[in-house]
Amino acid sequence: MESQKLKQTQRIVLRLFMRGSHENIKRMITKLRPAESAELLAHIRRADQIRFLQLLFEVRMAAPTIRELPDELAKDLINEFKDAMIAEIVRRLSPDDAVDLLGYLPEDRQEQILVQLTEKERWTLERLRLYDEDTAGGRMTTEYIAFPQEITSAEALEELREKHDKSDLLYIYVVDEVNHLTGLLPWRNLVFASGDEKIKDLMVYDPVSIQPDTPQEDVAKLVSDFDLLAVPVVDEERKILGVVTFDDIMEVMEEEATEDMYHLAGLDTAERVFSPVSRSVRLRIPWLLINLLTALLAALTVALFKESISKFVALAVLMPIVANLGGNAGSQSLTVVVRGLALGELEFASRWKAILKEVSVGFCTGSINGLIMALIAYIWYGNLWLSLILFLAMIANMLLAGLFGAVVPLILKWADKDPALGSHILVTTVTDVGGFFIFLGLATVLMGYLNIPL
Amino acid sequence: MESQKLKQTQRIVLRLFMRGSHENIKRMITKLRPAESAELLAHIRRADQIRFLQLLFEVRMAAPTIRELPDELAKDLINEFKDAMIAEIVRRLSPDDAVDLLGYLPEDRQEQILVQLTEKERWTLERLRLYDEDTAGGRMTTEYIAFPQEITSAEALEELREKHDKSDLLYIYVVDEVNHLTGLLPWRNLVFASGDEKIKDLMVYDPVSIQPDTPQEDVAKLVSDFDLLAVPVVDEERKILGVVTFDDIMEVMEEEATEDMYHLAGLDTAERVFSPVSRSVRLRIPWLLINLLTALLAALTVALFKESISKFVALAVLMPIVANLGGNAGSQSLTVVVRGLALGELEFASRWKAILKEVSVGFCTGSINGLIMALIAYIWYGNLWLSLILFLAMIANMLLAGLFGAVVPLILKWADKDPALGSHILVTTVTDVGGFFIFLGLATVLMGYLNIPL
Numbered sequence: 047m048e049s050q051k052l053k054q055t056q057r058i059v060l061r062l063f064m065r066g067s068h069e070n071i072k073r074m075i076t077k078l079r080p081a082e083s084a085e086l087l088a089h090i091r092r093a094d095q096i097r098f099l100q101l102l103f104e105v106r107m108a109a110p111t112i113r114e115l116p117d118e119l120a121k122d123l124i125n126e127f128k129d130a131m132i133a134e135i136v137r138r139l140s141p142d143d144a145v146d147l148l149g150y151l152p153e154d155r156q157e158q159i160l161v162q163l164t165e166k167e168r169w170t171l172e173r174l175r176l177y178d179e180d181t182a183g184g185r186m187t188t189e190y191i192a193f194p195q196e197i198t199s200a201e202a203l204e205e206l207r208e209k210h211d212k213s214d215l216l217y218i219y220v221v222d223e224v225n226h227l228t229g230l231l232p233w234r235n236l237v238f239a240s241g242d243e244k245i246k247d248l249m250v251y252d253p254v255s256i257q258p259d260t261p262q263e264d265v266a267k268l269v270s271d272f273d274l275l276a277v278p279v280v281d282e283e284r285k286i287l288g289v290v291t292f293d294d295i296m297e298v299m300e301e302e303a304t305e306d307m308y309h310l311a312g313l314d315t316a317e318r319v320f321s322p323v324s325r326s327v328r329l330r331i332p333w334l335l336i337n338l339l340t341a342l343l344a345a346l347t348v349a350l351f352k353e354s355i356s357k358f359v360a361l362a363v364l365m366p367i368v369a370n371l372g373g374n375a376g377s378q379s380l381t382v383v384v385r386g387l388a389l390g391e392l393e394f395a396s397r398w399k400a401i402l403k404e405v406s407v408g409f410c411t412g413s414i415n416g417l418i419m420a421l422i423a424y425i426w427y428g429n430l431w432l433s434l435i436l437f438l439a440m441i442a443n444m445l446l447a448g449l450f451g452a453v454v455p456l457i458l459k460w461a462d463k464d465p466a467l468g469s470h471i472l473v474t475t476v477t478d479v480g481g482f483f484i485f486l487g488l489a490t491v492l493m494g495y496l497n498i499p500l
Numbered sequence: 501m502e503s504q505k506l507k508q509t510q511r512i513v514l515r516l517f518m519r520g521s522h523e524n525i526k527r528m529i530t531k532l533r534p535a536e537s538a539e540l541l542a543h544i545r546r547a548d549q550i551r552f553l554q555l556l557f558e559v560r561m562a563a564p565t566i567r568e569l570p571d572e573l574a575k576d577l578i579n580e581f582k583d584a585m586i587a588e589i590v591r592r593l594s595p596d597d598a599v600d601l602l603g604y605l606p607e608d609r610q611e612q613i614l615v616q617l618t619e620k621e622r623w624t625l626e627r628l629r630l631y632d633e634d635t636a637g638g639r640m641t642t643e644y645i646a647f648p649q650e651i652t653s654a655e656a657l658e659e660l661r662e663k664h665d666k667s668d669l670l671y672i673y674v675v676d677e678v679n680h681l682t683g684l685l686p687w688r689n690l691v692f693a694s695g696d697e698k699i700k701d702l703m704v705y706d707p708v709s710i711q712p713d714t715p716q717e718d719v720a721k722l723v724s725d726f727d728l729l730a731v732p733v734v735d736e737e738r739k740i741l742g743v744v745t746f747d748d749i750m751e752v753m754e755e756e757a758t759e760d761m762y763h764l765a766g767l768d769t770a771e772r773v774f775s776p777v778s779r780s781v782r783l784r785i786p787w788l789l790i791n792l793l794t795a796l797l798a799a800l801t802v803a804l805f806k807e808s809i810s811k812f813v814a815l816a817v818l819m820p821i822v823a824n825l826g827g828n829a830g831s832q833s834l835t836v837v838v839r840g841l842a843l844g845e846l847e848f849a850s851r852w853k854a855i856l857k858e859v860s861v862g863f864c865t866g867s868i869n870g871l872i873m874a875l876i877a878y879i880w881y882g883n884l885w886l887s888l889i890l891f892l893a894m895i896a897n898m899l900l901a902g903l904f905g906a907v908v909p910l911i912l913k914w915a916d917k918d919p920a921l922g923s924h925i926l927v928t929t930v931t932d933v934g935g936f937f938i939f940l941g942l943a944t945v946l947m948g949y950l951n952i953p954l
Contacts, residue, residue: 234660303753313832318845320850327865334868345818355809356813366932371788385762391570400774478824
């Protein structure tokens with residue numbers, strides 16, 4: 047197994063490190079794949095990381111390895127190196143990855159490194175830096191193959207042999223005399239052509255394409271729906287600007303899923319599992335303070351009814367149940383709707399259907415849970431009015447949970463915001479405040495009956 | 501834009517449907533890509549869906565379209581068709597997709613369809629059905645290209661031209677005389693070879709491979725770490741069994757992210773945003789009942805201290821704040837750890853580091869939130885002892901939240917279970933029960949001081 051092999055290499059490299067035998071390590075690491083080197087790097091001490099990356103650089107493996115590192119580690123490490131070395135690494139990366147790497151550095155260092163590049167290299171990177179990093183433009187690479195449609199298949203093959211020595215050829219694009227995308231050339235049409243056909247007669251017309259400002263999640267959806275390996279990015283005139291490839295798409299899919307999960311839990315997407323404690327605290331505190339505010343709202347709601355509670359303490363015992371079940375039902379509705387929107391299974395046009403469904407589910411689950419809880423409360427307290435109030439409050443609150451669980455992400459989507467962002471806090475505020483208010487409110491109104499044991 | 505084009509086609513097709521002009525529709529749909537037909541199918545009425553799929557079948561587009569449909573819709577539709585038609589569709593699908601499609605049918609119908617296939621087709625499918633669908637074996641296709649290592653590049657090219665007319669050639673594998681995987685042949689090495697070299701001299705040795713029982717999430721991690729288009733599945737002797745391709749990997753990544761989000765929210769992965777209400781209720785009720793049980797535990801904890809509450813109602817007002825903040829801090833820790841495990845950023849070996857981090861973060865955020873809340877409570881109630889109790893209870897509960905938020909998913913991982921499954925309910929039970937117990941317990945112990953206003 048891979049991981050067996052990796053662990054073995056890891057042990058060997060660590061041992062060699064301790065003996066300081068760099069030549070042995072160099073011989074060893076040329077055999078590692080970039081992902082393996084990255085894995086190794088992530089598991090050694092900082093001082094060793096820097097030495098190891100230096101060695102990788104010497105055997106020309108630093109650039110592909112950095113690509114595979116977690117963002118935060120890559121950022122920390124790259125800032126330890128000199129401008130000349132970073133410039134060399136930047137030169138070896140594909141332009142989109144180079145721009146990402148530059149993004150790890152402070153603005154002034156970025157400039158210092160850019161001036162060390164040739165004008166052409168600099169121009170490419172400057173252009174890519176213009177695009178928002180979460181769009182097709184920010185994700186695309188400018189390294190792709192596009193042939194003029196008038197050349198012959200023999201000429202195209204010859205050019206492939208001479209110029210494009212990279213093995214990761216996904217698609218060959220075809221452009222007209224002014225660089226407009228006109229087609230896509232399947233490799234077998236090229237390889238098995240007689241040699242003198244023009245490639246415009248071998249190509250597939252009208253390939254799927256996207257604009258540079260297309261959000262990355264839409265690009266991912268398109269690529270995965272069509273099972274594409276790559277998708278070309280074109281401007282308004284269909285001039286080809288770059289290509290977004292499947293490996294970027296896989297990264298986007300992971301990022302978008304992380305973003306949704308993090309936003310639902312009230313986390314900043316910049317946090318990682320091994321972010322330093324101080325950073326994690328700084329990133330989590332704003333969310334927790336908003337949460338404190340909403341918890342305070344719930345407490346104020348309870349305070350409205352403190353007279354009733356002091357007369358009838360069972361209310362304080364049972365009220366968390368109403369709020370808790372509502373909160374969980376709300377999370378369920380919210381998660382189904384947020385995920386449905388992310389996967390494209392729910393579109394804004396079907397909003398009413400989704401809302402109606404969640405409200406209906408809320409009503410049904412509320413009735414069932416309310417009935418069970420009313421029974422339990424009756425056995426516990428022997429008070430039919432209390433059970434009735436609990437039953438009604440649970441139905442009402444779980445109905446509210448379904449309503450807000452569906453409406454909140456849909457409104458955010460409609461406002462062109464992330465449907466997951468802050469929606470969980472909003473929904474649980476509604477179910478906490480609503481749950482307490484309905485339950486304690488009903489109890490207060492019916493207090494006269496509550497105190498007559500049935 | 502794509503979606504513009506799609507909407508236009510959709511309108512046209514719908515209009516044609518109403519006029520019943522099948523010939524027009526057929527002409528139209530041959531121009532659609534499978535993903536577009538699938539999109540269209542998802543937006544029309546059931547009766548039209550069946551007619552549309554029938555037409556797709558007649559123009560030989562049913563198989564690729566069904567591949568793109570959401571599982572539930574595919575299942576509903578496929579059950580409407582006759583055995584002969586399904587057998588024909590099965591024949592046109594790649595074996596892994598064919599097995600998935602058969603899985604939509606009841607056991608007895610599967611058998612009826614299998615007998616309509618040739619012995620070879622049946623054997624391939626029967627073999628694939630043996631693997632668990634969430635493993636490499638269940639995900640792999642048996643359609644791949646593998647050449648014997650002793651043939652020449654000219655012979656290989658000739659075979660490619662004659663036999664493999666599919667355009668989705670991702671990798672060419674190389675095997676020895678007994679079908680053991682020995683290498684991978686980059687297409688450019690093949691195309692630009694002189695013709696008489698043996699392909700074993702053109703291939704790359706020792707390609708990454710996996711076993712059929714490798715869980716699908718591990719396959720996805722490997723493929724995305726190494727930026728592969730496909731990965732071969734081999735048995736213990738390195739005999740090649742099949743290939744898992746990038747399009748399956750993208751599906752796996754979506755599925756796994758959905759599973760984690762659903763499990764964190766207490767949802768069954770079988771639910772979809774437009775599952776019928778009755779089905780959603782049935783799937784959600786078990787989770788909500790477990791939740792009711794845990795809420796009851798929290799209520800019993802409160803009941804332990806009903807004397808204290810009736811003496812001092814402020815406790816009932818403030819107790820939800822302690823539980824609520826703890827619950828949210830627990831969700832944060834849990835989500836970071838679950839996602840870290842899913843992305844491979846956290847491994848079981850680093851468990852102590854992760855636990856220590858979450859506990860530290862819990863202590864810090866608990867101190868900050870506790871301090872703020874103590875101040876607010878002091879302004880509100882003017883009782884220093886009450887504020888002190890609140891402060892201590894919030895620190896303790898958010899520390900608990902960090903501890904359990906990290907420990908619960910790690911224990912599940914260690915036990916080879918899904919780290920997200922049920923962990924949210926467990927963690928919030930701890931923070932609810934713990935929060936109430938610590939806050940009300942401290943207040944009860946210090947009740948003598950509480951009633952002396954400072």
